[in-house]
Amino acid sequence: MNLEMKFGIEMSAFDEKYLLKQLDMIAQGLSETLAPFCEVVVHDLTNPEHSILAIHNNLSGRKVGDPATELGLARITSSEFPSLITNYANQFADGRPTKSTSIGIKNTDGQYVAALCMNIDLTLFRGMQSALDRFTHIESTSIVEHLEPKGSEAIRQYIDQYAAQSGKTAHMLKLQERKALMAELKQNGLLEIKKAIETVAQHLSISRATAYLYFKDL
Known part of the structure; x- marks a missing residue:
């Protein structure tokens, strides 16, 4: 390997590490803003067997060093895989319903090297929705009464x-x-x-x- 190739590989690795560090800062900011309902995960797709680099506001029970999900593996396989997949139905291991968004990050060569994923726990919101539906439910009735000026x-x-x-x-x-x-x-x-x-x-x-x-x- 000549010095030019070696230097290029070293710079590329440096850039990807820097990108991952900045991505982790974004993930931390999002998790603190959306806490306690949103888990934010940073994946290093250059290391799929241990892709989870950071997990903020941990709701899924996973840990740093866990492997990539199916979406992560799909991105590694094909650079044509969509960069942005938003608001898709998902669930945690214990069955809690979630709404997820996955953002793939490419390097300058167009290859996926990282992913930022957000998983929102819908349990509380669905409970609130159910309570609001019950509270605003109106029984069918033939009674008509106007409490304000017509129109x-x-x-x-x-x-x-x-x-x-x-x-x-x-x-x-x-x-x-x-x-x-x-x-x-x-x-x-x-x-x-x-x-x-x-x-x-x-x-x-x-x-x-x-x-x-x-x-x-x-």
Whole structure:
């Protein structure tokens, strides 16, 4: 082996170790941010028989030095394997349901050398979901009773749907978005409902005076 080849191999190994160290820092930050629900694992795919380099917020019971999973082995076999696989169903050894994401990391030669994997324990969230479903369940009944002015709910629903299109809540809408919303409410006849401006102001968490200004600018 000539010196150029040897130097290149040594530099490549150095770069991969540096990459793994930085990846571990990212994993630690993610695990601390998403604790206690998310396990974050760093895999060294250059050593598949002992691929787990670090495991933060350990929920699966695995340990450093354990082998690569099926996904890790698939990446080692083929550089064409997807780099990003998100939100797939999984489970821990004891049967707890999880939502997992696996991110493959390649070196400059296009070969997989590492993976960052996140496993979220869904046990608590499914319990919360079940409790919320029970709490919000409404028995079928023929009784009709209105506890608020007719039409106010239609305004609130329209505002929520408008905000959701941008991945926001009503309170998060910016000035221009609120003005555009007011124009749509008028166009759809929702501002003709009794106390419409008051309903809009309340749902957007702005003053009635501000809501009237938006209305006057239309």
